Amino acid sequence: MVRVEHDLLGEREVPATAYYGIHTLRAAENFRVSRHRVHPELIKALATVKEAAARANWELGYLDAERAQAIIAACREVAQGELEGEFILDAFQGGAGTSTNMNVNEVIANRALEILGRPRGDYAYIHPNDHVNLHQSTNDVYPTAMRVAALRLLEPLATRLAELQEALQEKEREFAGILKIGRTELQDAVPVTLGQEFSAYAQAVARDRWRLYKVEERLRQVNLGGTAVGTGLNAPLKYIYLVVEHLRRLTGFGLARAENMMDVTQNMDVFVEVSGLVKAAAVTLSKIADDLRFLSSGPYGGPAEIRLPEVQAGSSIMPGKINPVIPEMVNQVALQVMGNDLIITMAASRGQLELNPFAPLIAHALLESMEILAQAALIFRERCISGISARPERCRELLEKSSVLVTALVPYLGYDQATQVAQEAAAKGMSIREVVLSRGLLSPEELNIILSPEEMVKPGIAGEKILKKRLKGRQQFEA
Template sequence: MSKDEFEVPKRIESDALGEKEIPENAYYGINTVRAMENFSVSSFKVHPELIKAIAAIKKAAAITNFQLGLLAEEKVNPIVQACDEIMAGKFDEQFQLDALQGGAGTSTNMMVNEVIANRALEIMGHNRGEYHIIHPNDDVNKGQSTNDVYPTALRIAALKLLEPLTQSFANLQSALQEKEAEFAGIIKLGRTQLQDAVPITLGQEFGAYAEAISRDRWRLYKIEERLKQINLGGTAVGTGLNTPLQYIFKVCQNLRQITRLSLAHAENMIDITQNMDIFVEVSGLLKAAAVNLNKIASDLRLLSSGPGGGLGEIKLPKVQAGSSIMPGKVNPVICEMINQISIEVISSDQAITMAARDGQLELNAFGPLIAHKLLNSMEIMKNGVDIFIEKCIKGIEANSERCKKLLDDSLGIITALVPYFGYDKCSQLAYQALNSKKPLKKLIIEKGLLTEAELEEILNIEKMTKPGIVK
């Protein structure tokens, strides 16, 4: 059997730069092939949510052009059907272009144009590549430019990912609040700078975590409104060249219906076309959320450290063996995953900031990097939070005996005596108890400073976890 019999049949497509062989079974075309040759630098592909958002835009544009008499009826229905199929994920394997690409997203936009055009041709009973019937630019991209399609698509994709992410944070908040209630009666030693401090309840610690996550949830929810301003219809630089005025407003209306998002036509499309600061803002909120997630995960690792040689005040769920050489060792792997997700999101924020900063004049060429970092940050954070809830937070148990022992052995309770003896006297008592290895209460009674009954009242542990001076 000859080598030729194994070769995939090809079709020939041409552009201003020459001709290229395209696999006959491919829905993409010459623009995509050139981009594949130029940008094969990583294993990262264009995010599927961005592809779906671009397909939604193409559908809205096709419908709008048809309504305005700019696109023939025999073309609009196949284009719309192709867009619907892409939005349903039917042709995901066709979108293999590297996420890191030059051209401000033009290659991604053209890849979607070509897949839609060739699928529409197929629906009509024609061969792929017969662009004189349906053309990727003249028909699918009619009334558009990458420069208004790509920023609009990125906003839509971000909005689509924000909703489930916000819900995941709501679920995390609820899970932490459940632990707050469950651990409300467990009094433990508080710590500042990893040194013994005054008593606190384990429930209060989890309540503080829940409050921090509540802020993240609210911030992410509120940012949605800022993403709903779109420049679709602005074409190349935001001026709307080559599009009728009716199209600019009508395409936004159609896109709202398709995406079910309350998108709004931007008053200044030039601004939306050239500036990407909104994505820096969104990324900044993701970074803030990552900071809180990292703090919680790190605290849980510390509180569960041991089991014999650490704090051991809580027990994390055991989800897998922890060592290839030390039998019985179980590591806080879910918390460590959250720590790494936090690092990824924070470092991505820096990349997004720099990419948005480096836009020039009427366009930012680095939208693909912003899209890649932003959408992936949202996706991994959402997935990570869901796992964090199910495999860590819900299964946390308190080690109440360990909490009590560490509290009883600590000098942190002496703070409650400051209103009676003053700071300096209490410092002396703390050092004397530490050096003599005598319990603090015994030392105070021996010195005749307070009676045992008075001391028990002042050093009531439960009262020490609430505001006020114990009398």
Template structure:
């Protein structure tokens, strides 16, 4: 065991632990969720520490030997060699100070080892005086959240783009499959299955554009602002050099915030990002719900499409296969939507120069980005790609529906069309049969009016025929 001391007293730590007394106390205080701090956030903080030590070296504030040891320790952490040392709970008081100090301690103790010392000998490398030099949790943590969010936005945007392409492929594949449209879950006018999928693709396209635009909002960072954004204890040269270094290290086009005090106080940018993630979740949920409805059955439901069968559905009902992928996407959407509420509450709870609720905000935002990326990928690969159209069922439901009568409305008028509708409803006739029996149209004329091309495009169906009809009338 080794002994470390802080303001509150002395504590023993295991010799093998790279974290120190600050982390130990925090671990005892914040056993809340059973989930650890998101590793993407840890990596982002480590990258900030790398930028800081390079900058401090250039300003002659640390030795080259110390700089090299710290950089090596950071690189090892980024490679995943010390993941088990980051033990703190995702939720914590203190505006993220516990997480920042945990990273400081792990880097310091590994650097001490690399310099030939024993863990806990902070005369060689100190968590605060060296690793945290020219910094505060209040500029490190919000900057790290932005970096982590940007890193997660990249793969999410790629998966959203892939999903859009898959939906567009289905739009083309199903372009000529005429089916019944529905409003308020009741029969409406005809539509093609391809047109339905075109709407899904367009909604996801909007989400793709939103994610692209919102990334710009996250690139303004307050690194160098220290405690409240004024930059106290950070040399002016450091403030501008450290942003340049973090750009180089992360590969992100980060920029120095024009008003670091604002950037330290206010977290509304994360509310904006979360709101756009919620919009994506809403669209995914709508599509998933539609697919569950359209594939319902196979005998007692709509059954116009067939979803890929990915697993057996029931422990008691033989032959049952459930729409488990859309169901999972529904739950992903619910999670993201509820996370947005937590993010909103956290962001609005800042007071004066600081918002102490950043651990909750960070945890929920990074969770939403991660689960959406995974969900969108699964949705596209394990569901959308394998959807098949049941053309026979589409035609069957359409032929039995009153929706076809809407195309006849301009020809026959609302009153007569309603009479035919009643006749169809109380009898066993189909729409085409009931219309032909009245001798109102020839079979060829009715075929023109009720063709897929005519019924699913703007204007009056078979407009040339309609003009001739009106002349005769």
């Protein structure tokens, strides 16, 4: 069964059961590019924008109650994720989003007709352009929906990062007393605690979280009502103010009409900024994932200072092998986000004059980045970070074998003599402690104070205050 619809190019048969129409059908045929569909959050946001427009037009008398209420009901169904199978367009499409806008217009129009008991395709009563798209253009609706969708995805992303930060802080407290080798350029460096390493991870995630919280302000300026190029042609002045007010109420976001709607219509730099901060968060997560892979590597041929949760078998040929698959997933997601950021940057730079025709690519890349990074952060916390355990004995073993402990002795021995101690320790396979004691450079008591975990990981000269206090007490006693 089919129905016949027409457009400026002629007539086409559309499946009678389809809610989409001829414009969507042609676009689906033109853009058979990938398996990627238009992001569901963008579709939901477009439906919310359409509801705001319908409410404003109804309030101002441009739509009668029956049509307006049916359109609003259809908009709400789409905004709730219903009729998902009717949005069939590829994410990669020309036309600055016109095809997606028309897909939404047609689905809402036909669903509204059905709600009123009328047949799909009865556009004389409810028309995709004349009623659903009334006083709108793709060029103000689509950028506005991009902002609404991005704002909606910012919240779960920030929440996942906050939860990850808390999990890292819990490990910071748990590992606070475990002294280990620090590493710079993957070479042994002065001691740190395992807790201090996790504290740095938590602080970096907190910074990303704050950046994303602040960038929300950039997304609140919308050009809805600006129609084709931001001048507001064919949109009544009262509608322009009222439609943004309705959208603000429907979304719960502090949206405001942009002072210069032409700017918001043609320029996509806001999305570049948002993407850059999402990328920054991806960089942080990737760095943490890399560190965890290194610190857990082995378990016999590497540092193995921590254990990651075992979540699946690691090899089809090596029995018993466990791989750090969760951090590896995080690394891959981060790389995808970084690639998307470059795509967004290049697409935003390719706008011409009053419009950027590459908005669909920007929307696809940005919304994908926000969604997959939030999910990666959730999995990272649940299936990796929360289950990490330390190996204090291994941390201590590697620290005692390393020459880095001699750094704390430089204020007492001098750089040259400390270097000689390190060289002898390396040549003879001795520990720094053993060489110092064999040379009689410090007493066992002095050495224990200087090399204690509490003294090694705080600002200042290790052991100085304690040794001075003891020396002063001894002098007073002898006097």
